[in-house]
Amino acid sequence: MRGKRRLPSGHVLAGIALSALACEQGAVSGRLIQEARLGVFFGGQIQQREEVARVFDETQSQGFRIVFREPLQESKRVHWELVLPPKSGAAEVVVSKLGDVTVPAGRREIDQIFRFEPGDPLGLWNVRVLVDDELVIDRAWLVFDAAARRQAEDSARQ
Secondary structure (H helix, E strand, O other), X not given: OOOEEEEEOOHHHHHHHHHHHHHXXXXXXXXXXXXXXXXXXXXXXXEOOOEEEOOOOOOOEEEEEEEEOOOOOOOEEEEEEEEEOOOOOOOOEEEEEEEEEEEOXXXXXXXXXXXXXXXXXXXXXXXXXXXXXXXXXXXXXXXEOHHHHHXXXXXXXX
């Protein structure tokens, strides 16, 4: 993670992010990328999700996978940005987590894992991934508290 950046926020961003759910590119049209997926990693596979439980331990890994059509002839820069919602009770300011990784020549795929950190807010996160300057993932995720959800569901049943 390189740093944090503050961006203007609003409910418009949330609406745009929700409409971007279809912007993840499972099968990417382009000569370089075969597939770009965002989700939760399980046993070497990546399961796409619209909602992700905020978990702070190693039991859950979430992130993206990019599969190139063929082994790279030259290294490629992958840039990612996580746009987070404002923290509860905070002014409407959006914070981004940014990262870059270089995929070396000869590789055909890359997995990038994101770990939740204490203090990361719940709510709608937007994930953008670019390979060189080509946007390959632009997708919203609803990050939720699994324990609070279970408790609410249990209370509703009683």
